[in-house]
Amino acid sequence: xxxxxxxxxxxxxxxxxxxxxxxxxxxxxxxxxxxxxxxxxxxxxxxxxxxxxxxxxxxxxxxxxxxxxxxxxxxxxxxxxxxxxxxxxxxxxxxxxxxxxxxxxxxxxxxxxxxxxxxxxxxxxxxxxxxxxxxxxxxxxxxxxxxxxxxxxxxxxxxxxxxxxxxxxxxxxxxxxxxxxxxxxxxxxxxxxxxxxxxxxxxxxxxxxxxxxxxxxxxxxxxxxxxxxxxxxxxxxxxxxxxxxxxxxxxxxxxxxxxxxxxxxxxxxxxxxxxxxxxxxxxxxxxxxxxxxxxxxxxxxxxxxxxxxxxxxxxxxxxxxxxxxxxxxxxxxxxxxxxxxxxxxxxxxxxxxxxxxxxxxxxxxxxxxxxxxxxxx
Amino acid sequence: xxxxxxxxxxxxxxxxxxxxxxxxxxxxxxxxxxxxxxxxxxxxxxxxxxxxxxxxxxxxxxxxxxxxxxxxxxxxxxxxxxxxxxxxxxxxxxxxxxxxxxxxxxxxxxxxxxxxxxxxxxxxxxxxxxxxxxxxxxxxxxxxxxxxxxxxxxxxxxxxxxxxxxxxxxxxxxxxxxxxxxxxxxxxxxxxxxxxxxxxxxxxxxxxxxxxxxxxxxxxxxxxxxxxxxxxxxxxxxxxxxxxxxxxxxxxxxxxxxxxxxxxxxxxxxxxxxxxxxxxxxxxxxxxxxxxxxxxxxxxxxxxxxxxxxxxxxxxxxxxxxxxxxxxxxxxxxxxxxxxxxxxxxxxxxxxxxxxxxxxxxxxxxxxx
Numbered sequence: 001x002x003x004x005x006x007x008x009x010x011x012x013x014x015x016x017x018x019x020x021x022x023x024x025x026x027x028x029x030x031x032x033x034x035x036x037x038x039x040x041x042x043x044x045x046x047x048x049x050x051x052x053x054x055x056x057x058x059x060x061x062x063x064x065x066x067x068x069x070x071x072x073x074x075x076x077x078x079x080x081x082x083x084x085x086x087x088x089x090x091x092x093x094x095x096x097x098x099x100x101x102x103x104x105x106x107x108x109x110x111x112x113x114x115x116x117x118x119x120x121x122x123x124x125x126x127x128x129x130x131x132x133x134x135x136x137x138x139x140x141x142x143x144x145x146x147x148x149x150x151x152x153x154x155x156x157x158x159x160x161x162x163x164x165x166x167x168x169x170x171x172x173x174x175x176x177x178x179x180x181x182x183x184x185x186x187x188x189x190x191x192x193x194x195x196x197x198x199x200x201x202x203x204x205x206x207x208x209x210x211x212x213x214x215x216x217x218x219x220x221x222x223x224x225x226x227x228x229x230x231x232x233x234x235x236x237x238x239x240x241x242x243x244x245x246x247x248x249x250x251x252x253x254x255x256x257x258x259x260x261x262x263x264x265x266x267x268x269x270x271x272x273x274x275x276x277x278x279x280x281x282x283x284x285x286x287x288x289x290x291x292x293x294x295x296x297x298x299x300x301x302x303x304x305x306x307x308x309x310x311x312x313x314x315x316x317x318x319x320x321x322x323x324x325x326x327x328x329x330x331x332x333x334x335x336x337x338x339x340x341x342x343x344x345x346x347x348x349x350x351x352x353x354x355x356x357x358x359x360x361x362x363x364x365x366x367x368x369x370x371x372x373x374x375x376x377x
Numbered sequence: 378x379x380x381x382x383x384x385x386x387x388x389x390x391x392x393x394x395x396x397x398x399x400x401x402x403x404x405x406x407x408x409x410x411x412x413x414x415x416x417x418x419x420x421x422x423x424x425x426x427x428x429x430x431x432x433x434x435x436x437x438x439x440x441x442x443x444x445x446x447x448x449x450x451x452x453x454x455x456x457x458x459x460x461x462x463x464x465x466x467x468x469x470x471x472x473x474x475x476x477x478x479x480x481x482x483x484x485x486x487x488x489x490x491x492x493x494x495x496x497x498x499x500x501x502x503x504x505x506x507x508x509x510x511x512x513x514x515x516x517x518x519x520x521x522x523x524x525x526x527x528x529x530x531x532x533x534x535x536x537x538x539x540x541x542x543x544x545x546x547x548x549x550x551x552x553x554x555x556x557x558x559x560x561x562x563x564x565x566x567x568x569x570x571x572x573x574x575x576x577x578x579x580x581x582x583x584x585x586x587x588x589x590x591x592x593x594x595x596x597x598x599x600x601x602x603x604x605x606x607x608x609x610x611x612x613x614x615x616x617x618x619x620x621x622x623x624x625x626x627x628x629x630x631x632x633x634x635x636x637x638x639x640x641x642x643x644x645x646x647x648x649x650x651x652x653x654x655x656x657x658x659x660x661x662x663x664x665x666x667x668x669x670x671x672x673x674x675x676x677x678x679x680x681x682x683x684x685x686x687x688x689x690x691x692x693x694x695x696x697x698x699x700x701x702x703x704x705x706x707x708x709x710x711x712x713x714x715x716x717x718x719x720x721x722x723x724x725x726x727x728x729x730x731x732x733x734x735x736x737x738x739x740x741x742x743x744x745x746x
Binding site for chain 1: 389391392395396398399402403405406409410413436437438439440441443444445446448449450472473474475477482483484533535536537552566567568570571598600610613614617618621622625626629630632633636637639640641643644647692700703729
């Protein structure tokens with residue numbers, strides 16, 4: 001009974017301490033909220049990078065990829081190509097329902113004074129591998145035609161019918177595609193024959209996307225394709241995982257260092273607020289100590305304040321993160337921010353740990369309080 | 378006034394430590410991304426800077442190397458060689474590739490270079506051979522260290538098992554490194570009859586710009602740039618690619634820092650409201666009190682800025698010891714920019730307590746204690 005009353009009392013005391021100065025509480029909630037927002041936003045940006053890294057493969061046909069030897073990702077491997085003969089051999093392999101040859105080429109045109117990273121995707125309209133969501137216009141039907149990403153077109157005022165230059169070739173924009181933009185490169189679609197002429201590799205492909213016949217066991221098909229010379233055969237899902245792994249290798253250390261910094265900022269904000277609130281109320285704490293309140297109760301009060309401040313901050317921070325994510329993806333569609341439930345759960349847990357870390361300084365202050373001194377003051 | 382501001386701030390050292398720590402970290406967030414991209418930019422142009430070419434010839438419309446592909450017919454090499462003012466030409470092959478070692482993959486700019494190349498060869502070789510033999514590769518020391526490899530070990534490059542012949546230094550960043558193989562090994566994977574770039578050395582006394590212009594006039598289907606222009610285009614690419622993310626992080630770090638400093642100055646002012654009340658009762662005007670608050674804000678931000686800069690410099694020194702690929706570089710421009718951001722931050726943070734001071738009633742404050 002005493003314990004329950006004690007716990008309830010500590011929460012009440014904690015709340016009254018925090019509400020004593022509402023502006024301070026608001027500032028602290030915003031401070032923690034911004035730290036939480038940063039953590040969640042960075043994790044969302046990382047998840048967005050992963051998703052955008054595989055956006056093409058995710059929407060392209062087939063479940064098996066035939067790549068040049070040693071190539072197991074789309075992110076690199078521009079120095080090796082699959083020969084036309086290999087594509088023909090794959091197409092005539094039993095249990096292959098369809099083959100989609102794709103030729104990727106990176107290009108960096110300068111548009112309105114800004115360099116844009118373009119992933120020029122050469123495909124055959126009859127075999128697939130082109131834009132999966134056309135917002136306007138049609139697919140390219142000639143070698144001087146191209147489909148631009150809608151966000152890229154909007155950034156640089158391109159419309160259907162305009163001219164767009166890649167690698168010295170003037171191409172006519174015949175369509176605009178949606179969901180084909182990312183920070184690491186924007187997809188632009190053209191006929192494969194055009195890209196072949198640009199990379200001086202007639203009939204070659206970066207990789208082949210293979211659709212197995214109905215009822216075919218993918219493992220068996222991979223085994224028979226692996227017998228073909230000069231190929232690396234893998235599941236499309238594996239290639240997507242490899243693409244994500246490359247992004248993780250580049251971004252993870254940076255993102256996690258920044259997440260750690262944001263976490264410490266949050267903990268310090270909680271610490272500063274609760275410490276100030278505790279010092280301001282040191283007289284009351286001293287009186288509580290003098291009348292026999294145990295240190296445990298005082299710790300609970302300090303801890304409860306920290307949890308309330310950090311909890312409110314974490315909730316506000318989740319809202320801020322969604323707001324920032326929306327703002328960024330609206331104004332800069334090349335950035336994908338994916339806030340996943342697991343990241344929210346992890347961030348809320350981080351908010352709780354922030355509270356505990358932040359409560360350390362004020363807890364020390366409470367421990368040092370000498371009841372007699374409080375009365376003397 | 379300054380003494381009062383200082384005494385207000387240092388009245389409680391724990392609070393000061395927490396606030397300077399929080400602000401310092403928030404500003405570190407602003408510095409950090411900038412430092413990462415600046416570090417990567419320096420490494421990105423390492424090959425171009427050290428290649429020794431006065432002029433670079435690439436496919437029409439190709440002005441950069443990073444994330445770019447350039448394909449020229451081999452016949453272009455002879456065409457360029459014939460241009461007046463050209464002393465020497467060196468064709469190279471290039472692709473963004475993966476170096477696979479012990480199950481891990483590392484992004485690399487792979488160059489195919491002739492064994493007797495006078496331009497574009499490996500530089501700053503810290504261990505092993507200066508030139509790769511057939512079936513051999515020279516990779517960056519940082520990649521080798523990370524993968525636990527040394528000269529004589531095997532890696533997979535361009536789909537071929539290759540022996541590490543030598544190790545270079547200073548070409549690696551978090552996003553790439555340089556690997557050099559024999560031209561014929563590269564051509565086997567890429568196909569014959571194609572080169573990526575033609576490196577040009579101009580005759581003594583000729584200007585790179587004038588020879589570049591001459592090549593432009595005489596050779597069709599190519600883009601011609603001086604070495605300086607090429608490196609500058611490369612740096613611009615990284616700048617353009619990173620500008621948005623740096624702006625976003627700057628804003629997020631700025632707003633977080635603003636909340637921290639506003640909280641610090643506000644708490645500091647509220648804790649001293651009794652003293653401010655007394656000063657008001659003594660006839661000190663609001664303007665004078667505002668100055669104290671602004672001075673406090675500037676001092677807090679100044680200390681936070683020093684803490685943030687010191688932490689970033691510390692990280693710049695420490696991180697490469699654990700991971701040679703992550704190079705951080707803090708430039709004077711970034712320091713000036715963040716300092717300006719900090720001054721704005723202090724000014725905005727001082728607004729809240731200024732309002733509190735304006736509404737102070739001397740007698741009531743003294744009575745309340």
